[in-house]
Amino acid sequence: MTDKDMLFDYLLRLGDNSLILGQRLAEWCGHAPMLEEDLALTNIGLDLLGQARMFLSYAGEVEGNGRDEDRLAYFRDTKDWRNLLLLEQPNGDFAMTMARQFFFDSFQYLQFEALSNSTDERLAGIAAKSLKETTYHRRHSTDWIIRLGDGTDESHERMQRAIEALWGYLPEMFDMDAVDEAMVVDGIGADVAALRPEWDEYVNGVLTEATLTRPEDSWSVRGSREGKHSEHLGYILAEMQFLPRAYPDAKW
């Protein structure tokens, strides 16, 4: 891979994370347990979509093959997507959605904080902007983990089940492959492996307050950096990409 290829791949990871999670949250529109949450989830989804657009536009420019944000969002197949496996997992019940959101918000907060100091000015600008939004997202999902964990017997049980169901998807967030390493050496990217202790500290604190038990590290899956995804991504793309693929020249 050339430097340019690596930066392109790195930006896809950031953009795809935001886009796929944003798309998942959009599925809650009109279905959330109450109106305030319907608004919250779609607002968060909108923030993520905005972040994805900035990352993917930049990725397209770096690649230099004339692909813009829409081309990258609508005309790539599963093997070319770089989002974390965690983020494509189905919404499940509200506990599952919140657990996924909480684990990722806690990670993204630290990652954006690190990327705000990137030597790549454009990336630093996107990260600094997005960090403000992620601060609110993390506050929101943290509140729900505590409310549901330290809530009724049923909400506690469901929350515990959700964090266990997702636990094995979390180690992938902190993986460093050749692209990550190269980005760190150049001062462009974040050393995500180094974020783990701070992430653990925050997450452990919230889980304790929520009276939840931190699961054992008994299993893990990974593969997104090589484009190996769970079956769920295909269904997400089918819904998200259908219109522009069926009607490539469609305009709003």
Place this chain on the structure above:
Amino acid sequence: MVALATYNQIENILALVKDPEIPVLSIADLGIIRRIETGEDGHPIIAITPTYSGCPATEVIEADIASMLKLHGITDFEIRMEISPAWTTDWITAEGRRKLAEYGVAPPANKGKAALLGQEEIACPQCHSKRTELVSEFGSTACKAQYRCLDCLEPFDYFKCV
């Protein structure tokens, strides 16, 4: 340098462009106009910044600026979107804050990180009581949260600090 007359003229025209979500505010009140400068061939460049990354009003605002300028006979201009430095509610003008409160939206309370971390004291825009409580971190738009006044019992929008 944009000629002074043109600069003032553009500034006055931009003051007529309203925020599509909160129509009592002009985009100048919101602090999203970063600069007016001159391009290489002499045409004015208006640099604006989005409030939130995914704010759907951003593209509407861009289109509204363009049509307002054209309506006033200015056809040769460029609108540039800049994300850095990131927009902050500190850039909302004093006039903007006053208009927000009158409109029934509590203006952003504090500056800086304390506000972002939720250590805020929000006054009710109706009765000015400071006994208020958060209903939801997210309101009718990304930039607002929902609060309720514990004295007059009115629910209200709060323009979040970022």
